[in-house]
Amino acid sequence: MKTSKTRIIILLFLFFCFMPHSLQADNINVQRWTSGPWQLQDMIPWGSDKIVIDFGINGLWNFDGAWVQLSRWNPKKMAAWGKGNLIIDFGSHGLWNFDGSSWQKIALGEL
Numbered sequence: 001m002k003t004s005k006t007r008i009i010i011l012l013f014l015f016f017c018f019m020p021h022s023l024q025a026d027n028i029n030v031q032r033w034t035s036g037p038w039q040l041q042d043m044i045p046w047g048s049d050k051i052v053i054d055f056g057i058n059g060l061w062n063f064d065g066a067w068v069q070l071s072r073w074n075p076k077k078m079a080a081w082g083k084g085n086l087i088i089d090f091g092s093h094g095l096w097n098f099d100g101s102s103w104q105k106i107a108l109g110e111l
Helices: 002-018 028-034
Strands: 042-046 050-054 060-063 067-071 077-081 085-089 095-098 103-107
Touching: 002 042, 002 050, 042 077, 050 077
Parallel strands: none
Antiparallel strands: 042 050, 050 060, 060 067, 077 085, 085 095, 095 103
């Protein structure tokens, strides 16, 4: 059930981010998600019902019914692993693990 909920959230998110401009509401809040600095760079499912989204210079965000910023840094790569862990490559800031509540640096960044 939770897997299908996650899939529905992902599909709805993709639809609203990439729908034709003629279908979008004339609202600045809608526009900020589809153009400018809020463009989606990467997105992965995390855990049973969460989505982690890389909005480039606007950082790393989690959606599990509400938006929560996980980091202000711009991730280069990310992967979910184990039970609720994220591995995020923040380039010069290093490689980090996020367990859902705290960050731990696990490798140095680019030199």
